[in-house]
Amino acid sequence: MAAAVELSGVTKDFGHMKALRGVTLSFGRGEKTSLLGPNGAGKSTLLRIVAAQMVPSSGSVRVLGYDAQRQREDVKRRIGVVGHRSFLYDELTVLENLRFYGSFHGSTQEDYDRVIALTGLDRWRDVKAGVLSYGLRKRGDISRALLGDPDLLLLDEFFSGLDVETSSSLAQHLKRLDDKTIIVSSHSPEHVQSFCTRTVYLRGGMVERDVGPT
Known part of the structure; x- marks a missing residue:
């Protein structure tokens, strides 16, 4: 399997x-990997280093064939990121948020319909983000991250604060x-084991275990 990310x-x-502390990892294209470990x-x-949002102190990082330090803008155009904080605007509906962010990608109505369908947000497309439940808002953030058809999705503590039903x-x-x-x-393997085929355990800034396909 060709590597999507190489550290x-x-x-x-x-x-x-x-x-x-000297992390060396490779993530295959199409692979679903969970990063587990304590705070x-x-x-x-x-994840921030892979997303080209932070420069490592040493070592090399390649993302989708690009040098994450020297070709940061190329990396950012090819990835979607969902972090701790939602980037949806409360006063805009789900669709209006997507149209705003889609304007940076040249997205079309067909693109908005596609990501809304993928994340099951059809019923809430005209609902303002500020009144969405936490779980629905997370789906909205995934929809936003999927605009531009990225090859790589980075989800940081994505399931934090969600109940079991919403996580599932x-x-x-x-x-x-x-x-x-x-x-x-x-933090919790039960949230990711249903769709991730590989798990990397980190502790103290080092890879403790790497379980599953590579």
Whole structure:
């Protein structure tokens, strides 16, 4: 399987604190991987480096064939990111939010209909984001991240704060994205085991275990 993401000897220091300590990993195209570990394990830092939002202290990172340090804008155009905080505007409906973000990608109404259908938001397309439940808002963020048809989705602590039923529903929607490479960080394996085929355990900024296909 061709690699979508390759990290080699990646470190990240914040002053005297070492967030990542020589991480070497490869993620195959189309692979669904969960990053598990306690708070401070380095999960969010690793995802931000892959997303070209943060520069590593040392090591190399290639994302979809691009150097994540030297070709950051190329990387950002090819990926979708959902972080801790929602980027939907409360006063806009789901569809209006998608049209706003889609304007940066040259998206069409067909694109909006496609991502809404993929995330099961048809009933809520004309509802303002500010009144959506937490789970529905997460679906809206996935829809936003899918605009531009990215090859790679990075989901940081995506299931945090969700109940079991909502987590299960969102996992099923993610499972339908069989052509996407997905890396999702989480504290709890039960949230991701239904759609991820590989699990990487981080602890203290290092890879503790790597289980599943590569």
